[in-house]
Amino acid sequence: MSRQPRWRRVDFLPKITSFKPAGVPLAQLQEIRISIEEAEAIRLKDFEGLEQEESAQKMNVSRSTFARILLSARQKMADALLNGKAIRIEGGNYELTKRNFRCGNGHEWEVPFEVMINKPPELCPTCNTSNIMTLWPWKPGLEVTSQGRQFRRGRNY
Numbered sequence: 001m002s003r004q005p006r007w008r009r010v011d012f013l014p015k016i017t018s019f020k021p022a023g024v025p026l027a028q029l030q031e032i033r034i035s036i037e038e039a040e041a042i043r044l045k046d047f048e049g050l051e052q053e054e055s056a057q058k059m060n061v062s063r064s065t066f067a068r069i070l071l072s073a074r075q076k077m078a079d080a081l082l083n084g085k086a087i088r089i090e091g092g093n094y095e096l097t098k099r100n101f102r103c104g105n106g107h108e109w110e111v112p113f114e115v116m117i118n119k120p121p122e123l124c125p126t127c128n129t130s131n132i133m134t135l136w137p138w139k140p141g142l143e144v145t146s147q148g149r150q151f152r153r154g155r156n157y
């Protein structure tokens with residue numbers, strides 16, 4: 001029996017997920033794939049400047065796992081920069097920490113992942129309309145419905 005993979009918590013999805021060196025045809029380029037959780041590790045540690053411990057807690061992984069994800073991400077980025085490879089950010093094992101909603105009357109609110117699992121919102125908390133839609137995440141490829149629960153997760157690749 002296969003074990004359920006442990007999902008890394010991710011608070012951010014990059015809007016632009018494809019990068020290529022200028023002046024080189026795509027057909028001649030090697031592409032490096034950076035997973036969503038690798039991008040999150042880079043964001044927390046290198047962009048937000050958090051300590052490793054805090055970053056690991058935010059992603060719900062051990063320090064050693066976080067260090068491994070971060071190292072992998074840095075090596076891939078270095079390879080792409082130094083050797084002129086394209087980068088694509090996609091895939092991985094992760095769950096999103098929240099979703100953002102908007103109702104037809106323009107109210108916006110945020111729903112934590114734990115709430116999404118137990119009870120996805122049906123009404124706007126401000127005006128009670130049922131005319132609501134998801135603002136974030138916006139990537140259609142991430143939609144997964146599991147056991148009647150509506151939430152989004154990354155997939156293995």
Ligand SMILES: [Zn+2]
Nearest residue numbers: 103107124127
């Ligand atoms: Zn509303």
